[in-house]
Amino acid sequence: MQTHFTDADLQKPHIREADRVLRSCVHCGFCNATCPTYQLLGDERDGPRGRIYLMKELLESRDDDDQVTRETQLHLDRCLTCRNCETTCPSGVEYHKLLDIGRAEVERRVGRTPKERALRYGLRKALVDPKRFAALLKAGQTFRPLVPGTLRDKMPARPVDPGKRPDGRQHARQMLILEGCVQPGLSPNTNAATARVLDRLGIGLTPAPQAGCCGAIDFHLNAQEAGRQRIRANIDAWWPAIENGAEAIVQTASGCGAFVKEYGEMLADDPVYADKAKRVSALAKDLVEILREEDIDALNVKDSRRLAFHCPCTLQHAQRLGGTVESVLTRLGFELTPVRDAHLCCGSAGTYSVTQPELSKQLRDNKLDALEAGNPELIVTANIGCQTHLDGASRTPVRHWIEIVDDSLASAASSMPREARPA
Structure with missing residues (x-):
């Protein structure tokens, strides 16, 4: 052109x-x-x-x-x-x-109009701080009938209990994990399940509590400098563990993963952070990138449940990992139902479902028709935004795929003789 x-x-x-x-x-x-x-x-x-x-x-x-x-x-x-x-x-x-x-x-x-400015400012302030979001979520669940429908549909009535998270410090292999901003409130079991599965594979997760929102919410609501400040803060939080040999930064929300992988480009002109940002982007891995390289057959998962997998846009189009989760789940024994137009967006798209609710709802309904056509027992996905967006209108439970793997491992362990169970 x-x-x-x-x-x-x-x-x-x-x-x-x-x-x-x-x-x-x-x-x-x-x-x-x-x-x-x-x-x-x-x-x-x-x-x-x-x-x-x-x-x-x-x-x-x-x-x-x-x-x-x-x-x-x-x-x-x-x-x-x-x-x-x-x-x-x-x-x-x-x-x-x-x-x-x-x-x-x-x-x-x-x-922007005053209404648009207020909405975007409110989204940025409400979503990016995990403690603030958790408090607002709890208040919303308490007074659920009073919450507007667009937001009410996104609130799980009761998140899955995260259970015990293993202390992986005994493992020689250590990785960082981005805890996220809304995921700890909406689906606290996701990262806990990740820690348990990786623990089975001999990988420990190094905590970095100072790391917060990846910066995508600010950046895509046109507060780009605020987003870059969050990037710098996360790099600072992760850097000591990186210097100590952390081999990856695991992302369980593909939207965050896609964004962290671009830290190096976003701070390319920053004389202080450019090299560090490039290193962080190189270490950023979606969870499925870790599991596909491990001996997951040794996990001995025995589960033949029918799953429909919704591949988030940030996984298949931004990270170019389409088909990867499906391959891992198939290797573990799950049956995947066919999904029509799997390349199309579900309409969540970060804050899009709030700023463009009519279009988002049409896309969500189309996606659910495609996902539920094969009569799956569960719908699984790889991004918290997609998960809550779909679950708010789905007849079928929607969860992160790693939770289902973790469930299967727990069920298999409980059926073993006590002396044979994993520590």
């Missing part, structure tokens, strides 16, 4: 990056075929190709150009950032990088 930036424009790092991405696009339109919002709305401006044209027009225009309107902002807001278009694109267009630039620029010029 031809661009028309001036030499002065190209001295600005964000314009230089936008120019690089724009020039890689050949406007073929293959991306529209797999774009969830284009499929729902049929509007060129609500597909990747149309949004790319809107952003090109935006970035090439002057600040006082009246063609840049709130309508441009609406079409960019409707994007899920699912990155399905990147998987489809034959030219390797890094659409999400252009989108971050375009959203920041249109917000700088157009601003």
